[in-house]
Amino acid sequence: MIAASDDWRLRDLAVLWHPCTQMREHPHALPLFPVARGEGAWLIGFDGHRVLDGISSWWTNLHGHAEPRIAAAIAQQAHTLEQVILAGFSHAPAVTLAERLLALAPHEPGRAPLAKVFYADNGSSGVEVALKMAFHWFHNRGDHGRTRFIALTGSYHGETLGALAVGDIPLYRRVYAPLLAEARFAPSPDAFGSRSPEEAERKAHAAADALAALLEANAGQVCALIIEPLLQCAGGMRMHHPTYLRRARALCDAHGVFLIADEIATGFGRTGTLFACEQAGIQPDLLCLSKGLTGGFLPLCAVLTTQTVYDGFLDDSRERAFLHSHSYSGNPLACAAALASLDILQSDGVIARNRVTAAAMAERAAQFRDHPLVAEVRQTGMVVAIELHPDPGPSEDGHAVEIAGRRGLRMYRAALAAGALLRPLGDVLYWMPPYCVGEAELDVLVRATHAALEAARPCD
Numbered sequence: 001m002i003a004a005s006d007d008w009r010l011r012d013l014a015v016l017w018h019p020c021t022q023m024r025e026h027p028h029a030l031p032l033f034p035v036a037r038g039e040g041a042w043l044i045g046f047d048g049h050r051v052l053d054g055i056s057s058w059w060t061n062l063h064g065h066a067e068p069r070i071a072a073a074i075a076q077q078a079h080t081l082e083q084v085i086l087a088g089f090s091h092a093p094a095v096t097l098a099e100r101l102l103a104l105a106p107h108e109p110g111r112a113p114l115a116k117v118f119y120a121d122n123g124s125s126g127v128e129v130a131l132k133m134a135f136h137w138f139h140n141r142g143d144h145g146r147t148r149f150i151a152l153t154g155s156y157h158g159e160t161l162g163a164l165a166v167g168d169i170p171l172y173r174r175v176y177a178p179l180l181a182e183a184r185f186a187p188s189p190d191a192f193g194s195r196s197p198e199e200a201e202r203k204a205h206a207a208a209d210a211l212a213a214l215l216e217a218n219a220g221q222v223c224a225l226i227i228e229p230l231l232q233c234a235g236g237m238r239m240h241h242p243t244y245l246r247r248a249r250a251l252c253d254a255h256g257v258f259l260i261a262d263e264i265a266t267g268f269g270r271t272g273t274l275f276a277c278e279q280a281g282i283q284p285d286l287l288c289l290s291k292g293l294t295g296g297f298l299p300l301c302a303v304l305t306t307q308t309v310y311d312g313f314l315d316d317s318r319e320r321a322f323l324h325s326h327s328y329s330g331n332p333l334a335c336a337a338a339l340a341s342l343d344i345l346q347s348d349g350v351i352a353r354n355r356v357t358a359a360a361m362a363e364r365a366a367q368f369r370d371h372p373l374v375a376e377v378r379q380t381g382m383v384v385a386i387e388l389h390p391d392p393g394p395s396e397d398g399h400a401v402e403i404a405g406r407r408g409l410r411m412y413r414a415a416l417a418a419g420a421l422l423r424p425l426g427d428v429l430y431w432m433p434p435y436c437v438g439e440a441e442l443d444v445l446v447r448a449t450h451a452a453l454e455a456a457r458p459c460d
């Protein structure tokens with residue numbers, strides 16, 4: 001049976017180039033784990049070896065792997081209509097999903113609600129859509145000077161060139177810097193190191209003041225602010241106080257700048273509410289949803305926006321239209337998966353059940369607070385982050401990058417050997433399990449975390 005996995009490893013490395021990987025690290029520093037199937041929170045190898053998916057397969061999975069209701073919905077859709085051009089044609093899953101997303105989207109009393117849905121086929125593409133829409137809207141009004149975006153330090157919005165331009169993770173961005181669009185970075189409201197909610201709120205106000213100054217300094221030149229509300233994921237699971245979002249919303253209004261909420265990772269219950277924006281009571285002008293949108297089954301992105309943005313493109317001229325498209329925009333299978341995932345979220349009371357699970361995660365994470373290597377344990381909803389003091393050993397980059405440096409690789413391997421997939425982001429170990437995770441499975445995460453911390457000790 002072991003031989004079966006080894007055979008797959010050889011065949012894989014003969015032909016595949018893996019994402020986010022220095023391929024030189026395979027197979028020795030970075031073991032390859034061939035997965036035969038998934039079941040609930042578990043990934044199961046060809047040799048029957050099981051590993052708990054502690055990161056929901058890159059933050060996509062919500063209800064467990066191979067969830068039968070979503071699998072059935074996709075199968076049924078595949079037998080009915082697998083794909084159709086979405087320009088000039090329509091289909092039931094795309095319309096129904098748009099109706100349901102708009103009904104669930106964050107809504108601020110007194111503000112015109114999000115009213116239109118534009119489909120892309122992955123998160124980065126959805127970010128491109130939001131950025132292009134914001135720019136193009138001003139352009140259509142004859143305002144050609146608004147060519148800049150503002151993003152936050154430590155932000156991540158994807159890997160395509162437009163998305164990379166508003167990202168601030170040096171290892172991903174540095175090489176491509178000459179190719180990137182103009183962006184300005186406002187300081188993150190990151191609450192790292194805060195000893196109280198009041199201190200986190202003071203940091204949020206300080207960051208908002210800096211944003212105000214940046215908007216002032218770039219008056220008339222900015223088309224949008226893009227943020228990951230409450231939780232900057234790839235930047236190291238850094239969390240902030242909702243006050244920042246209220247201030248940012250007000251500042252965007254005051255400067256006539258669009259607010260883009262990138263809820264690609266935070267959406268669909270990850271932060272404890274269906275959308276992170278709800279916790280601040282704000283509504284963005286553009287909302288990007290992906291990852292958990294389909295329950296983690298298929299790539300899809302929905303960009304929600306207002307009637308005002310939509311109306312800015314209505315004209316007799318084709319050039320004023322938003323001509324962006326992807327071959328698989330609004331793919332029926334992906335929309336059917338998303339509808340089935342929404343059914344589960346709503347009918348199974350997942351958000352309420354997650355409150356119990358999040359409390360169980362908090363209870364277990366508390367034991368790591370006093371660990372000598374740990375600087376901070378923090379949590380927002382279904383995400384726990386255990387941040388280590390910076391690695392005193394040799395490291396490639398001080399920034400949060402997936403399993404970077406030798407310590408990161410040691411922690412990754414130790415967690416895997418202890419039965420869980422945990423991919424540290426720089427100095428940050430985190431738990432982001434599928435929502436179906438049970439108490440006994442959380443104990444596996446605890447054991448894997450102990451093993452990872454053991455492996456993180458400086459070796460002498």
Ligand SMILES: *Cc1c(COP(=O)(O)O)cnc(C)c1O
Nearest residue numbers: 122123124156157158262264265
């Ligand atoms: C993952 C992610 C993206 C990019 O989505 P892809 O589907 O990987 O292209 C964008 N923004 C945030 C906040 C993300 O976490």
